[in-house]
Amino acid sequence: MIQFLNLLINGITEGLVVALPALAMTLVMGVNRFPNAATGDFMTTGAFMAVGAQLLGVQSLVLATFLAALITAMLSAASYELIFKKLARQPMIASLLAAIGLGFLLRSVISFFAGHDQRTFNVPLVRAWNFDGIRILPTDLAIAGAALGCLAVVFILLYRTSFGRQLRAVSDNPDLARASGIRARKLMIGLWLLVGVLSAIGGVLLGMKAVVMPELGWDHLIPAFAAMVLGGIGSPVGAVIGALLMSVAQELSVPLLGPSYKLVLSFGVLALVLMVRPAGLMGRVDLIR
């Protein structure tokens, strides 16, 4: 029972970290209709920016993350203006390939300047709180808290503001949205800024758990992608639920299957859900086409 609870805690923390890039991907998928394969490298950029800020003397990780998110958000918006906007009328594959290329570029630029050595954030290591064998790491709690806070802000933006309403309108039916006088340009810039912020924070949180290397985000893109598909493409709530479900399933499988096969199990869950609900947990069929 104690072991089960510990594994559950691990799974939830991992799931919340994966939820951020999954959400960033699903937003782009829902509105711009292509899988943004550069999401992982936006994460890496964010993580390296935060490491850089700390090296330059910004001691507080929160402040460093804020700066990193700002820069990554601008990079993300610029990539939309300069690349993805121009490809909007092309088939989806054009944008997908451009995103993969952009990811390569970012990764190479980062490794050119920062090298391949691993880096870590300047965070104090704290012993776990032990409740009769149930161990909670304060760092994990901070990571989960930050991820939850981030998700809350995004959902308020999406469901409680005019920006979110317009965004959902464009996502549902772009033509009708245009006919109703919604201005796409500002909206898109806003969306891509948000994508940048989400990715950067996701990158920093991931870097806090793991180590920061140029392949950090790229290596974790597939879980985020799978979470998005599981939750239903284009559904923000679905992406978060998908990420949690996959990560928890993975961790809980460790005592049964051993850690070598936990990835297999999480993709088994994905296959199973898609067999029962081809559109994903919260997805709509029209977005799959």
Next chain:
Amino acid sequence: MDRRSLLKLSSAAAALQMLPGFVFAQATGSFRVGSLCPVTGAGSPYGPGMQQAIRMAVDEVNAAGGAAGVKLELFSEDSQTKPDAAVLAAKKLIEVNKVQALLGTWASGVTLAVMPLTDAAGIIEMNTSGAPAISTLDTKDLVWRYQATNDRFGQAFAEICKKNGYKRPATMAFNNASGLGNTQGFTKAWEAAGGKVVAHVTYEPNRPSYRSELQKILDAKPDVIVTGSYLPDTTIILREWFQSGTPVKWIMPGWAASPDLVKALGNEVTEGIISVDSVSNEKSKSYAHYDELYTKATGKSGSTNVYAAMTYDMVVVLALAIEAAGPGATTEQVNAKIREVGNPGGTPVFTFAEGKALLAKKEKINYEGASSKLDFDKYGDVTPDFGVYVIEKGEFVRKDVVSIPPGV
């Protein structure tokens, strides 16, 4: 010339084209050597020094008048510690530069990836990798290993466990040939001595967290954890272990428990970790000679880079083998002389110049290397000694040297 003989001649010429480069290579007046060290990537703490040591040894051989009347010509590429990048670089070295020996591959994955290329080209491969599979896949006996195999590392780990009186070891392995080689070698040696391994996990690369894996290990209440791991995953595992607050000892290979690990985690987390790495042949005259050259070339002591001593020996052994094979020898004939110049049975020599002088008098020699006594076994593997270091306040303090008898 009639059409038929023209056809014969041209097909013969075409067939010759298909043959590996070594047939013509000696005609160029130099022996071409390729260096493929991990200048960037996970091996970057060692790669630049390794490459420098190769350069240094090549210059030394050429200054002594070359080997068998020819100079060594060096071509250098960066393996990036990545199999895919290394394969591209090896292709370039073999096909464009027509090298006859490829020296200095470090990671097992890289060596395993370039071996099929060097084998197909019929050229010599010399590496510092640990994966046991390299021994058995080397069917043409062209591959020479200057580092202990992971299997022997595992035996050294078992020896250290015994000496420290540990009773309940558990193992954690990175899922590749090198990581599993370490822990399987340990388990084999430990169980052969009547011990029992209380738990084992094999974990996947590139995970954000290894808490569940670690928990599975800690649940078995081990007194020591033996790993076959690399730096990034070790960093994550140790951070999570330290925060979990369970006291346990660690025994790790030197490429995981390195100064970079201390840099990433700090002194408190890494205190008391036992780091095991092969040590150079430090009491030999050849080591003193190498140390002097290396210090002059890099400004650092030779003991800072155990792999650089290995690559230095690679060039010296190769040059002595060329000398022993005599002028105009093919790569195959040179390869056949490697055991003869490196193994017992001749007069011990400690530099290339000494060896060359004796070979000129038609005497047998045994080069005692700077990295180890060499003495290649039937797989082309050497048996260096292991240094046992304990991390104390961020410093690596050597406590012991462990020798493992040559394998079967």
